[in-house]
């Protein structure tokens with residue numbers, strides 16, 4: 548089974564060829580980060596225009612690198628939400644066009660489900676599974692009782708973890724997106740600031756990062772006012788320790804409440820080394836749970852993860868027709884098969 552998959556929900560134009568939902572034959576990612584950096588975040592109109600400029604070359608490169616032809620393909624897949632509507636539309640339109648021109652079935656993919664399925668490039672997902680999904684726009688604990696079913700048992704009440712990384716990075720003068728650099732600095736510094744761990748002890752699986760972000764910003768502004776220079780490394784280490792503490796504590800709590808076969812770590816923030824190491828430690832308490840981390844190169848947005856998730860949709864015959872539209876606020880609670 549060969550699927551040509553598309554991802555254009557934010558600032559990465561990506562096209563991949565994935566075999567049996569497990570093997571990446573090609574994964575072309577054209578990033579636009581340079582164009583957005585001077586604005587300190589993603590500008591939707593700029594993103595859409597870049598997707599349009601890049602997508603055709605990405606398709607050609609993905610097919611060439613995988614050494615496959617349109618005739619070899621079994622399906623086309625595309626992220627249709629959540630994300631920026633104008634950005635999503637470019638991928639959706641391209642995928643529909645290829646599917647129509649080559650008479651291939653079209654598999655619609657939820658971007659967040661795609662992030663989770665990136666784990667499958669490490670190990671086949673076994674059910675029931677629990678996913679800690681941490682990205683630029685989402686921070687969720689997702690229970691997966693069986694293939695194609697996703698239940699959010701906890702989520703952030705305000706900022707996403709990645710969003711918090713990017714915002715405090717900006718205050719530190721780092722370029723967007725700041726997560727990777729904060730992670731690097733954190734490994735050099737110490738937790739000297741002891742920022743608040745919001746909702747760490749609450750009786751639920753939810754998160755909150757806006758209080759941490761405010762505490763961080765206040766600390767930096769106060770130091771600026773009195774002319775004091777703070778250690779960037781210690782600031783980063785203190786912030787990261789606070790984030791990792793609450794993510795790890797709520798994940799452990801969820802593992803105690805839901806007996807699962809696997810814990811999956813996925814999404815852009817899953818690339819965080821501090822978080823990966825901490826969960827490695829915590830999972831020693833759960834010898835019966837396999838800890839499956841999305842491989843580093845598939846944590847951020849990419850089309851290979853879309854191809855991995857689409858294999859499930861293909862098996863379940865969840866196909867879309869030419870009416871498929873972008874859904875910027877798509878949620879998990881869609882029922883597989885409904886779009887057929």
Ligand code: ATP
Nearest residue numbers: 682683684685709724726727730815816818819848
């Ligand atoms: P969503 O998937 O919720 O729609 P998105 O697609 O914009 O949002 P991703 O591409 O999954 O987000 O992840 C990008 C985020 O990951 C950014 O906020 C970035 O700072 C963060 N990130 C990347 N690497 C690291 C790291 N090592 N540590 C912490 N955060 C990181």
Ligand code: MG
Nearest residue numbers: 557558559848
């Ligand atoms: Mg991105």
Ligand code: FE
Nearest residue numbers: 682683847848
């Ligand atoms: Fe994403």
